[in-house]
Amino acid sequence: MTTDVTIIGAGLGGLTLARVLHLHRIPATVYEAEPSPTARSQGGLLDIHDYNGQLAIKAADLTDEFRAIVLDGRQAMRILDSDGTVLFDKSDDGTGGRPEVQRGELRQVLLDSLPPGTVRWGRKATRTRALGEGRHEVVFADGASVVTGLLVGADGAWSRVRPLLTAAEPAYTGRSVVETYLYDAATRHPATAKAVGAGSMIAFAPDREIFAHRERDDTLHAYVGLSAPQDWFAALDLTDPAAAAARIAARFAGWAPELTALITATDTAPALRPLYALPAKTRWDRVPGVTLLGDAAHLAAPNGEGANLAMLDGAELGRALAARPGDPEAALAAYEQAMFERVLKSAEIDGIDPGVSTVHDLVAAFTRHEQP
Numbered sequence: 001m002t003t004d005v006t007i008i009g010a011g012l013g014g015l016t017l018a019r020v021l022h023l024h025r026i027p028a029t030v031y032e033a034e035p036s037p038t039a040r041s042q043g044g045l046l047d048i049h050d051y052n053g054q055l056a057i058k059a060a061d062l063t064d065e066f067r068a069i070v071l072d073g074r075q076a077m078r079i080l081d082s083d084g085t086v087l088f089d090k091s092d093d094g095t096g097g098r099p100e101v102q103r104g105e106l107r108q109v110l111l112d113s114l115p116p117g118t119v120r121w122g123r124k125a126t127r128t129r130a131l132g133e134g135r136h137e138v139v140f141a142d143g144a145s146v147v148t149g150l151l152v153g154a155d156g157a158w159s160r161v162r163p164l165l166t167a168a169e170p171a172y173t174g175r176s177v178v179e180t181y182l183y184d185a186a187t188r189h190p191a192t193a194k195a196v197g198a199g200s201m202i203a204f205a206p207d208r209e210i211f212a213h214r215e216r217d218d219t220l221h222a223y224v225g226l227s228a229p230q231d232w233f234a235a236l237d238l239t240d241p242a243a244a245a246a247r248i249a250a251r252f253a254g255w256a257p258e259l260t261a262l263i264t265a266t267d268t269a270p271a272l273r274p275l276y277a278l279p280a281k282t283r284w285d286r287v288p289g290v291t292l293l294g295d296a297a298h299l300a301a302p303n304g305e306g307a308n309l310a311m312l313d314g315a316e317l318g319r320a321l322a323a324r325p326g327d328p329e330a331a332l333a334a335y336e337q338a339m340f341e342r343v344l345k346s347a348e349i350d351g352i353d354p355g356v357s358t359v360h361d362l363v364a365a366f367t368r369h370e371q372p
């Protein structure tokens with residue numbers, strides 16, 4: 001006997017869960033707030049790790065489809081000093097364990113792998129409530145509602161399902177990033193294209209950094225990170241992109257022009273992303289009939305793991321439910337226990353180490369990482 005699964009959120013985590021359930025013939029419906037798969041640009045490159053994201057791809061039986069969208073050469077990595085000096089430079093020799101893909105293309109691979117109608121677009125969950133005996137009601141912005149015996153919150157940072165399990169809420173980390181894009185970089189911005197190199201580039205100072213990727217079609221995509229209160233960012237007039245970019249670039253005064261061009265030469269209006277995180281070690285006691293995955297469960301400041309973990313959560317939850325068809329509660333308990341441990345370990349192994357306070361610390365950390 002299987003229980004139909006109601007998933008809120010068609011991000012990478014929710015879709016991976018739906019796919020793994022589909023492989024195990026467990027019916028699932030995904031309710032997504034966005035009106036269509038193309039309603040919003042899906043963000044930039046993701047490196048999918050062999051120790052988490054790729055395990056999820058394998059569980060979803062989508063390895064060939066994944067390989068087909070990998071961007072060759074993009075695992076190259078450089079670290080630059082603020083004056084443009086290259087301090088660390090590693091080319092992509094094809095043996096790395098973190099192939100890069102465009103997030104939107106990966107999401108499309110997952111969407112294409114689901115039976116038509118699995119995702120209900122334009123269904124934004126606004127309220128959830130417990131009805132007893134493990135059943136829950138989800139009310140959507142359009143007034144429709146569903147009652148379900150197995151509810152999964154895969155609805156990201158501001159999850160509407162999370163309050164059923166914990167009162168924990170995301171708090172501002174003190175950092176925000178501003179996203180910029182430079183198109184046709186090799187011809188229009190050759191010095192910046194050279195500085196970024198074939199894959200990723202980090203130029204780092206203790207309270208600011210520029211992290212850029214070379215995406216498909218010779219596009220440079222940068223995350224410009226700054227530690228500053230939200231008021232500082234609120235004062236940026238994003239309706240005047242050039243002035244906003246100039247104000248952000250002023251925080252990088254003295255940096256090499258090929259680096260600050262990643263801010264001032266943007267072809268798109270700078271997009272502000274304040275970074276929030278749930279309290280570290282957020283966990284909850286088992287609540288019958290409901291669980292969380294991905295950012296809804298363990299939102300952290302970006303450390304290169306979030307999407308990978310969300311996908312692995314989805315795959316592991318799907319497998320746990322498939323392994324215990326008559327006992328979803330035991331499946332949820334096993335999934336949550338393993339998920340809490342996985343998240344703790346992940347916080348220890350990746351991201352910019354808190355001990356890294358200068359660009360030279362960062363180079364040393366990467367060099368250590370490269371050593372066998």
Ligand SMILES: Cc1cc2nc3c(=O)[nH]c(=O)nc-3n(C[C@H](O)[C@H](O)[C@H](O)COP(=O)(O)OP(=O)(O)OC[C@H]3O[C@@H](n4cnc5c(N)ncnc54)[C@H](O)[C@@H]3O)c2cc1C
Nearest residue numbers: 009011012013033125155156294295304305306307308310
């Ligand atoms: C600037 C930045 C850079 C990052 N870079 C990386 C990286 O390089 N590598 C990496 O692994 N991770 C990265 N992350 C983290 C990563 O984006 C997240 O951890 C990941 O997207 C979480 O996946 P998810 O499926 O849990 O949630 P999401 O991707 O947030 O998906 C949630 C889905 O739920 C939908 N939704 C939300 N609310 C509702 C609602 N009320 N009702 C219905 N649907 C709803 C949303 O529209 C969305 O489709 C980055 C994050 C940021 C902010």
